[in-house]
Amino acid sequence: MDESEEIHKQVIGFQAEIANVQTAIADFECGHNLNIAIIGEPYSGKTSLINEIERMNPDKVSRISLSSIILDRNEIQIAEESKRVFLMDDCNFLYMRRIGGFEYLEEFLKSAISNGKIFITSWNLYSWNYLDEVINVGRYFPVQIKLPKFTTDQIKECILSNYKEKEIRFEEDVEFEKEKVIEPKKYAFLIKPLEKTINIPYFTINYSLLKIRLLKRKERVEIEDIIFEKIHHVSNGNPGVAKIIWQKSLEYPVIKPSKIKDESFNIDLDYNESFVLNIILSMKSIKNDELSEIMGPDYQVDRIIYRLSKQGLVGSKEGFYFIKPEALKSIVEFQKKLRLVW
Amino acid sequence: MADTTLQLPVIDTGTIISALLVIFIAYLFIRLVTFILIFISERAGQYRITVKMVLPLLKFTIYGYTFYYILANILKWESSQLILFGGLLGAGIGFGLKDLFADVIGGIVITFEKPYQVGDKIKMGDYYGEVVDIGIRATKLVTPDDNLVSAPNYLIFAQAVASANAGVPEMMVVIDVFIDSDSDVAQAMKILKESVMTSKYVYVSRKRPFTVLLKDFPYYRRLRAKAYVNDLRYEFEFESEVTRRAWSEFSKYGIEASHLNIFEGEGQGKKSV
Incomplete structure (x- = not known):
């Protein structure tokens, strides 16, 4: 398998987005300069798309990939001799949500409209939504490509493209058949005046399982389709999350539906903890000292991070904190309730 | 010749007990529904106020139905007796129940016209706070100092x-x-x-923009920020957080608070303290 084929596999499902970008590059050569913003959730495949654009236009593009918050303006200096199509990945690292934290972003936006080049940029969805409301960043990027959620078939194609035909064995298992569509649960309710806890019974409905069972009744459904339907539900159509769930569930070369866990997170955080989670969600990855700078001296970031890690929401690697992919769906729902993401 | 004398309704002890029992059941039912709806709404995040919105309507419907049920099925009054009851009620309202009646009508107006809803922050008379209940007689507010204020519903007719x-x-x-x-x-x-715009409590959208305005006064300048807090319960935290962070940054740039100016007398100018 050659390298170009390998890269191409990473962008299955983004054909329309790639076509849009290629059209914009072609228009630019005809004199229409329309900067592009590629916007997506964490793990949605923004970097893969930027990689593919670079691969398809090797003689035309220059590129800067940001990997952490910018601390020095030289990191985003656009050289005069750089090519006319300019790629910048992870533009969410251009700002910090604090007073005085927008300086580099403003400089970059200024150069994006005055430089005579076409800028193809990628942005974290939640950073973009925030910046678009507070500084109207959308004005600088007339072409905005929001990465779509994948369908079950797209996820299947994307994952299976990494394997040979019949390399993976999809197996039914008894445990999956035992899974219940309606699950009885108990809610521990505290009666404050009596200081007593009573368990109130309630039911939860497993919608993905219900959908699968209904499908099975209507027609003969392959176990392969059941597995990908479940992955699609758990990942909420996010291709990066789907791949991670696949890898966690696969016992090579066998995969069984019961191994795909639909983890539900009962997020219990106070407002400051939720805000720190919001910053991590919006930035993709962030260091402890950067979080401290955003939160100010009155907050103990270490303690907050401990709470977030304890609930399985945040992971850390080489000093950077990031959102755990399996918790992404629950975190976004939680943040929407608090109106921390718009 | 037909007998046109109005018969006073006879109400025995059993009827009274039945009516009281129905009222008690209705009351318990309302308490239960209120508890469940508040429980759900407090977990509904941005839909908190929408869920609570149905509470007053539900209360008036249940109480209205209870009243109808007692008249129609327990007391079993005929139309002539209802007329007599209406007359007595009218006299009662005239003598002393008019405030209570005005409160009930006020409650109905609040329920349907919705000048405010449960969950809103309102200013009524001298009081400011979050509406926690719209009852048959009064609207209950919790002030920022955590005082529970009960404002009669008829105030809706008397003041803005x-x-x-x-x-x-x-x-x-x-x-x-x-x-x-x-x-x-x-x-x-x-x-x-x-x-x-970097506050953790801010909410910005195309319909909810923010702005900073300047106004000159003789010896100081006023900067006024107008912005939306994402949840009205964080109103004072938002104000405090923005002010604290702004002053902390002002000090780095030598921006100072307005000084107290004391005039020392004609021709001697002023002294800043």
Whole structure:
């Protein structure tokens, strides 16, 4: 398998987005300069798309990939001799949500409209939504490509493209058949005046399982389709999350539906903890000292991070904190309730 | 010749007990429904006020049906007896129940016209706070000092009521800071603007923009930020956080608070303290 084929596999499902970008590059050569913003959730495949654009236009593009918050303006200096199509990945690292934290972003936006080049940029969805409301960043990027959620078939194609035909064995298992569509649960309710806890019974409905069972009744459904339907539900159509769930569930070369866990997170955080989670969600990855700078001296970031890690929401690697992919769906729902993401 | 004498309804002890029992059941049912709806709404995040909105309507419907049920099925009054009851009620209202009646009518008007809803922050008379209940007789508010104020519903006819958020969770907060006339005002405005837009409590959208305004006064300048807090319950935290962070940044740029100016007498100018 050659390298170009390998890269191409990473962008299955983004054909329309790639076509849009290629059209914009072609228009630019005809004199229409329309900067592009590629916007997506964490793990949605923004970097893969930027990689593919670079691969398809090797003689035309220059590129800067940001990997952490910018601390020095030289990191985003656009050289005069750089090519006319300019790629910048992870533009969410251009700002910090604090007073005085927008300086580099403003400089970059200024150069994006005055430089005579076409800028193809990628942005974290939640950073973009925030910046678009507070500084109207959308004005600088007339072409905005929001990465779509994948369908079950797209996820299947994307994952299976990494394997040979019949390399993976999809197996039914008894445990999956035992899974219940309606699950009885108990809610521990505290009666404050009596200081007593009573368990109130309630039911939860497993919608993905219900959908699968209904499908099975209507027609003969392959176990392969059941597995990908479940992955699609758990990942909420996010291709990066789907791949991670696949890898966690696969016992090579066998995969069984019961191994795909639909983890539900009962997020219990106070407002400051939720805000720190919001910053991590919006930035993709962030260091402890950067979080401290955003939160100010009155907050103990270490303690907050401990709470977030304890609930399985945040992971850390080489000093950077990031959102755990399996918790992404629950975190976004939680943040929407608090109106921390718009 | 037909007998036209109005028969006074006879109410025995059993009927009274039955009626009281129905009222008690209705009351318990309302308490239960209120508890469940508040429990759900407090977990519904941005839909908190929407869920609570149905509470007053539900209460009036249950009480209205209870009243009808007692008249029609327990007392089993005929139309002539109802007329007599209406007359007695009218006399009662005239003598002393008029305030109570005005409260009930006020409650119905509040339920259908919705000048405010459960969950809104309102100013009614001298009181300001979050509406926690719209009852048959009174509206209950919790003030910022955590006092529970019971305002009679008839006030809706007597005075203006200001609702700060009108049924949505976000509300505008006005934050004033006063700086010395000699301070760098452009820098101060930039800092205040960034303090607002980076606040953890802020809510910004096309319909809910924020702004920072400047006004000159003889010996000081007022910077006024107008922005929306994402949940009205954080109104004061938002104001405090923006002010604290702005002043912390002002100090780095030598932006000072307005000084107290004392006139020492004609021709001697002023002294700043």
